Amino acid sequence: MHLYGTMKIEENGHLTIGGVNTSDLAKEYGTPLYVYDTALIRERARGFQNVFKKENVPYQVAYASKAFSCMAIMQLAEEEGLSLDVVSGGELYTALASGFPPERIHFHGNNKSEEEIRFALRSKIGCFVVDNEDELTLLEDICQETQQETAILLRVTPGIEAHTHDYILTGQEDSKFGLDVQNGQAARALKKALNSEVLEVLGIHCHIGSQIFETAGFTMAIQTLFRFIGEWDEKIGYFPAVLNLGGGFGIRYTEEDTPLSPETYVKAMIDEVKEQMANFSGRQMPEIWIEPGRSLVGDAGTTLYTIGTQKDIPGVRRYIAVDGGMSDNIRPALYQAKYDAILANRANEEASQLMSVAGKCCESGDMLIWDILLPSPQKGDLLAVFCTGAYGYSMASNYNRMTKPAVVFVENGEAQLVVRRESYEDLSLHDVPLRKHSMTR
Numbered sequence: 001m002h003l004y005g006t007m008k009i010e011e012n013g014h015l016t017i018g019g020v021n022t023s024d025l026a027k028e029y030g031t032p033l034y035v036y037d038t039a040l041i042r043e044r045a046r047g048f049q050n051v052f053k054k055e056n057v058p059y060q061v062a063y064a065s066k067a068f069s070c071m072a073i074m075q076l077a078e079e080e081g082l083s084l085d086v087v088s089g090g091e092l093y094t095a096l097a098s099g100f101p102p103e104r105i106h107f108h109g110n111n112k113s114e115e116e117i118r119f120a121l122r123s124k125i126g127c128f129v130v131d132n133e134d135e136l137t138l139l140e141d142i143c144q145e146t147q148q149e150t151a152i153l154l155r156v157t158p159g160i161e162a163h164t165h166d167y168i169l170t171g172q173e174d175s176k177f178g179l180d181v182q183n184g185q186a187a188r189a190l191k192k193a194l195n196s197e198v199l200e201v202l203g204i205h206c207h208i209g210s211q212i213f214e215t216a217g218f219t220m221a222i223q224t225l226f227r228f229i230g231e232w233d234e235k236i237g238y239f240p241a242v243l244n245l246g247g248g249f250g251i252r253y254t255e256e257d258t259p260l261s262p263e264t265y266v267k268a269m270i271d272e273v274k275e276q277m278a279n280f281s282g283r284q285m286p287e288i289w290i291e292p293g294r295s296l297v298g299d300a301g302t303t304l305y306t307i308g309t310q311k312d313i314p315g316v317r318r319y320i321a322v323d324g325g326m327s328d329n330i331r332p333a334l335y336q337a338k339y340d341a342i343l344a345n346r347a348n349e350e351a352s353q354l355m356s357v358a359g360k361c362c363e364s365g366d367m368l369i370w371d372i373l374l375p376s377p378q379k380g381d382l383l384a385v386f387c388t389g390a391y392g393y394s395m396a397s398n399y400n401r402m403t404k405p406a407v408v409f410v411e412n413g414e415a416q417l418v419v420r421r422e423s424y425e426d427l428s429l430h431d432v433p434l435r436k437h438s439m440t441r
């Protein structure tokens with residue numbers, strides 16, 4: 001059994017996280033419940049930052065809040081000295097409401113609305129990561145109109161195909177994200193931005209994908225970027241002060257995954273940038289920014305479910321159903337993502353029976369785990385699904401009018417509720433009843 005972070009199994013077979021008994025958590029807050037091991041998040045955040053400090057490279061580590069977004073996680077990010085990547089007005093609003101310093105917020109997105117741009121400008125965020133030429137024009141026009149200046153990074157697609165699921169690839173030429181470097185789009189945008197009186201081009205951004213297990217994709221992307229940076233330096237005298245190399249560092253969901261340590265990815269990036277800088281003797285080493293999401297919060301999150309009905313199809317499969325499913329974790333259905341789990345109240349019993357964990361939504365594809373060995377579960381047992389901290393709660397939906405789970409942070413033997421469970425009343429909050437409660441027949 002692979003335990004993450006501060007997880008421990010007590011003598012009575014109960015799983016504890018952050019020194020808190022998960023059975024107690026389930027009793028107090030109900031299930032499904034998202035539990036975050038905040039000590040592990042802090043450890044990851046410090047781990048990334050320590051590499052930069054050790055290598056003496058100016059940096060920003062921006063938490064990609066799309067991985068899990070709520071006020072408390074943003075406050076934790078702020079406590080740990082991280083910056084923040086937001087991709088929508090909603091994420092930006094949450095960040096500001098949490099008291100996150102606007103100057104450390106970077107605004108992403110391939111279709112920022114005019115309203116979102118104005119909101120971000122008013123809030124005096126650190127920078128916009130400009131995704132395409134249309135956005136560049138819109139941002140410049142709004143800045144001119146409102147007589148404001150802003151810093152930008154240009155997001156470019158280096159044409160790298162990282163080895164990961166197709167849906168989470170982002171650095172290849174045929175991508176909805178970023179300005180293509182190969183076909184001259186990026187150079188055109190750069191020239192336009194450099195001519196602007198209201199935009200300050202801090203540097204270049206690139207993100208090649210997510211759940212990546214090797215450093216080669218990152219180093220290749222850096223090499224490609226530097227080829228173009230060399231051209232831009234020569235032709236227009238532009239050299240970036242910031243290189244944002246994105247996130248995408250893979251984590252271990254099951255024994256099939258073989259990630260490197262978060263620090264290894266960053267060290268490889270720094271080494272490659274330093275090597276490339278040897279060709280630019282007159283130029284200053286750029287600041288390196290990264291944007292980890294999954295690798296900061298992924299393995300720090302666990303979902304607790306209560307086991308309900310079971311269905312045995314002799315010779316075929318044994319289904320055990322839990323009180324959540326694709327409504328709180330869409331990843332198995334969307335990416336065929338695999339997860340590991342244990343019985344959190346009987347973790348010291350032998351896991352010898354093969355079964356499948358089904359959700360309770362009205363979809364055959366609503367399966368959380370297709371094959372897992374567990375001790376024979378009883379109704380009411382507690383199932384802990386590991387590594388659900390990234391893109392679980394943040395991609396949750398109200399399909400079948402399921403209510404979104406509560407979220408608790410645990411650390412040093414204490415639990416804190418940070419997102420309340422949705423109620424049935426919450427679900428109808430935005431409904432507008434039919435004006436006349438009768439239909440023409």
Ligand SMILES: Cc1ncc(COP(=O)(O)O)c(C=O)c1O
Pocket residue numbers: 064067085108170207209210211246247248249291292293294295390
């Ligand atoms: C631009 C950008 N930055 C950062 C991330 C975070 O990626 P990950 O959660 O894989 O670290 C993403 C998501 O893939 C992204 O699109």
Ligand SMILES: N[C@@H](CCCC[NH3+])C(=O)O
Pocket residue numbers: 066168210211331335390391
């Ligand atoms: N949501 C995806 C990752 C997308 C990353 C954002 N660009 C996942 O669960 O793996």
